[in-house]
Amino acid sequence: MNSVNTNVGAMIALQQLNRTNTELQEVQSRINTGKRINSAKDNGAIWAIAQNQRATSSSLNTVKESLSRAVSTVDVALSAGESISDLLLQMKDKALAASDTSLDTAARSALDADFQSLRDQIRKVIANAEFNGINLLKTAAASLTALANATGTKLTVQSQVLALGGSKITITNGAALSSASVASTMVGLLNTSIANVSSSLSSLGTASKSVTQHLEFVGKLQDTIDAGVGNLVDADLAKESARLQALQTKQQLGVQALAIANGSSQVLLGLFR
Structure with missing residues (x-):
């Protein structure tokens, strides 16, 4: 249905762009910190295991002293x-x-x-x-x-x-x-x-x-x-670098797709000329 009130194409394009931006932020965080899992939010089970092992490693400093x-x-x-x-x-x-x-x-x-x-x-x-x-x-x-x-x-x-x-x-x-x-x-x-x-x-x-x-x-x-x-918890920076390039390209395409979807309602003006 052609409608100026509801632009389904723009909604879908915006959802995809938001998802791409979220993934891009995740990759950038991994590259900045060098870690695949920075907090319990990323992966609660793995983070808990790693945190327990960090505690053991820290205790071993006291043992060595x-x-x-x-x-x-x-x-x-x-x-x-x-x-x-x-x-x-x-x-x-x-x-x-x-x-x-x-x-x-x-x-x-x-x-x-x-x-x-x-x-x-x-x-x-x-x-x-x-x-x-x-x-x-x-x-x-x-x-x-x-x-x-x-x-x-x-x-x-x-x-x-x-x-x-x-x-x-x-x-x-x-x-x-x-x-x-x-x-x-x-x-x-x-x-x-x-x-x-x-x-x-x-x-x-x-x-x-x-x-x-x-x-x-x-x-x-x-x-x-x-x-x-x-x-x-450490990130594979080579893999993340390749993923970063792909997501940046995907982000640019998403912006273009959203622009196209937003412009579709302008086509309806031609029906009234």
Whole structure:
């Protein structure tokens, strides 16, 4: 029906043009942000999955920080323990030399002075074997805990108390080389202490390696999660670019179609001339 009141062709052309403009805005948004899904409005299910994975990835940053502190703490204790082991070896040399009954009093006194200086140095090393307020070597040292994953599971590193007079280093704070017989007994105590410290260092070394490996794993896990989120929400810009060109052409054609439809009512004027 020819009518000037209702232009069906113009209505259809306008609907198509509006739809094209909506799609064009969507493509432009994807190109601007680089994302196919920017909000829950775009795709609620995918957005929710991606948001949950983003939360996990963000939590893993905290896990990595905790593990990094743990690695540093254990490495400080390990470095201090190695220094203590070296000091014990030097003390054993002094004690062994002092056990020689042919030494005179002056020579033994000199060895004893060196021995006590090394002994005191062990205390200083232990006192300074601290990182972030945690010392794994001091008396009554607590075990170290760190976050292992985003759910809050803990990773534990056992402390290794290397204080003088403890169960591992059996020589006391007042140990000295007062005589050849005492020096001979001290050699045995130092042999035991050296073996105990070596065992403790082995445990710390294994713990440091384990925590470091777990830290590397968490980093790889985070990268994998981030890549998965990208697969869910990132836009294919090559595809969107091609779609943009098509929609721009379609928009121009829609404008022309609307202009033609709007001009159809002018044709009716010819019927009245």
